Amino acid sequence: MVERAAAAIDLERFPIHESQSQSYLALLAEVRQQLKETGCARLKSFVNSAAARALQDEVSGVAGQAYRSYNKVNPYFTADDPTLPASHPRRHFERRSNAFIPADSFGANSLLRAIYEWQPFTDFIRLALGESEDSFFQYDDPLADVIVNAVDPGDGFPWHFDTNTYTVTLGIQPGEGGGTFQYHPKLRSKSGENYDRVAAVLGGDLSGVRSLTLGPGDLQIFLGRYSLHRVTAVTGTTSRYVGIFSYANEPQMCGRVERTRQLYGRVLDIHLQREALLRGDTLHD
Ligand SMILES: O=C(O)CCC(=O)C(=O)O
Ligand SMILES: [Fe+2]
Numbered sequence: 408m409v410e411r412a413a414a415a416i417d418l419e420r421f422p423i424h425e426s427q428s429q430s431y432l433a434l435l436a437e438v439r440q441q442l443k444e445t446g447c448a449r450l451k452s453f454v455n456s457a458a459a460r461a462l463q464d465e466v467s468g469v470a471g472q473a474y475r476s477y478n479k480v481n482p483y484f485t486a487d488d489p490t491l492p493a494s495h496p497r498r499h500f501e502r503r504s505n506a507f508i509p510a511d512s513f514g515a516n517s518l519l520r521a522i523y524e525w526q527p528f529t530d531f532i533r534l535a536l537g538e539s540e541d542s543f544f545q546y547d548d549p550l551a552d553v554i555v556n557a558v559d560p561g562d563g564f565p566w567h568f569d570t571n572t573y574t575v576t577l578g579i580q581p582g583e584g585g586g587t588f589q590y591h592p593k594l595r596s597k598s599g600e601n602y603d604r605v606a607a608v609l610g611g612d613l614s615g616v617r618s619l620t621l622g623p624g625d626l627q628i629f630l631g632r633y634s635l636h637r638v639t640a641v642t643g644t645t646s647r648y649v650g651i652f653s654y655a656n657e658p659q660m661c662g663r664v665e666r667t668r669q670l671y672g673r674v675l676d677i678h679l680q681r682e683a684l685l686r687g688d689t690l691h692d
Pocket of ligand 1: 556564569574576588621631636637638649
């Protein structure tokens, strides 16, 4: 498993297995700089082309297991607030169609999982994000630790801020057309929502917006909590596949029961048990 990850990653350009080397430190500095400047770091062809093709085959083989859910969302995933003016960003709702291929589709033989499980990969992501060993853990959720976001032709993902601080994605299949990842770097910050500028982008002002297509094998580290972003509608006949690797700041973190049911259409014992632990009982509300 470990060897598969090492063989899949272009270690000449991205020597993430040699943490003491000069080139490792240079790579780390470069990624950190990109994150500081734009909130988004992209390592093009991080996975070599043979492995990228293998990932495409692997994901196509389990795409039928994707769970689809449809809803209307605002950029903050919050409920409508009729006390605000109609033009307020929190009242801007767009249709979101979402299909996640759950993590249990990627078992012990999965190359996508092998990359996620490779310790040098986790360490590199952790250091790039400036996290310490006691504040950075793989997500402990067998349905959600490593998943694929599958966007079918006609679908997209409207403007939003992520709930989590960062998202680590791996391009697998871009789709024929569309499916562009667009983001406005650092549109909001800890100190303010910047609603005026958010409203401008929602209204079509793309002047501060950057666009990129995540090619097969490209790795992206993105600080999605502060940068408004979307995926434009996919066109053509093939779906867009992006692997999503999840991490948490505490050990043993897994999804809440309600949210897991929304995203995957089912829950596992671990979700019920952890929630019971948190709540102290297993009674229904
Ligand atoms: O598919 C992508 O490139 C990003 C999706 C995204 O923004 C998200 O899952 O929050
Ligand atoms: Fe996002």
